[in-house]
Amino acid sequence: MQNKFILTVIRFCPVFSLIFSFFVVASTLTISEEISPIFVFLCAQVYANWFSIHRISRTTIVIASNSNLSAQGDSFAVQVQTDDSSTICRVPTIKPPINKNDKFWYCEKCIQYTSRPTRHCVHCKKCFHYRDHHCFLLGGCILRQNMGSFILICLYTSFASIYSLIIIGSYLYDHLDHFFGANSGAFQLILHFSFPFALARFLLYGQESCVVLVMLFDLLFAVSSICLIFGLWKFHACLTGRQRYYPHSIKKYNIIEIFGSYGLWNFLFPFNGFFRAKKLHETGIWKEM
Ligand SMILES: [Zn+2]
Ligand SMILES: [Zn+2]
Structure with a gap:
């Protein structure tokens, strides 16, 4: 509350x-x-x-939307996008353990796979690359x-x-x-x-x-x-x-x-x-x- x-x-x-x-x-x-x-x-x-x-x-945008995922055997393709680049990557379908060496990890809050290095912002409700802090006064993440x-x-x-x-x-x-x-x-x-x-x-x-x-x-x-x-x-x-x-x-x-x-x-x-x-x-x- x-x-x-x-x-x-x-x-x-x-x-x-x-x-x-x-x-x-x-x-x-x-x-x-x-x-x-x-x-x-x-x-x-x-x-x-x-x-x-x-x-x-x-x-x-650093994570793919679920609609961009396509299952294929034990891995699926993820379209990873930033403002001006888009890459298709393959990610294991099994939820990988979260540790710093993983290229991909599963964000419980976004309910998606995302790639490192990212950090989730609870206020913006998304994961970001190279995040510094969330500015409350401006209402956005500083990256x-x-x-x-x-x-x-x-x-x-x-x-x-x-x-x-x-x-x-x-x-x-x-x-x-x-x-x-x-x-x-x-x-x-x-x-x-x-x-x-x-x-x-x-x-x-x-x-x-x-x-x-x-x-x-x-x-x-x-x-x-x-x-x-x-x-x-x-x-x-x-x-x-x-x-x-x-x-x-x-x-x-x-x-x-x-x-x-x-x-x-x-x-x-x-x-x-x-x-x-x-x-x-x-x-x-x-x-x-
Ligand atoms: Zn997230
Ligand atoms: Zn934020």
Whole structure:
């Protein structure tokens, strides 16, 4: 019961993130009273990379559907597909024991045979190759194939948040300046920009203190910091070989392997998700079969 509740909350997390992002965009545009091309570019990048992550995680197929299985003696053919390759392999009909040396194993949750190295995601309800983690806020699995988009969405979310912080921060500074004394120090300033203090001031004294905007400011500060650190860390980890995908093979990834055939051009547009970036889907393991 508790498990089901947690899974339901996790399923709705992306909806909350989307609503929160719309709220931030609306607040920033309302306060700034103009549409800045920089802010539009940053927001477009966030949503385009979000779409890109979803598209790749949704279309990456590593297991055959049961209709593709055809029995023949003690083995059957399995059509193994990724975005841009399809291979027919033979798999024993007898359920093989699950151990790391098997090329194929049986996923109890997918109720299908699948090939290693894969990992099942309970939220996406499918097996994935080279999976990193399931992102609750974006509602998709982060794989080797969409890691580039994940790094970009982290960085662009951070930049867009910093832009909103500047707009909302300067508005708050102008509207709360009557609370600061002429000689107020940095500590007092931070206090006035903190949500608990703004809420207490509002509840105790009923003073107009922009509680919602202060809360938004604090949340955006947290979002921009976490996204910047996480995005840079993932980028660094990929380049230096610290990024390990299941089954934890150590490999240093170059720019093309991280972002796809279009490399750093993905900073301008997420080609990886909108067009096929073949180099991301090279699956050497198929050749072994
Ligand atoms: Zn599975
Ligand atoms: Zn997932």
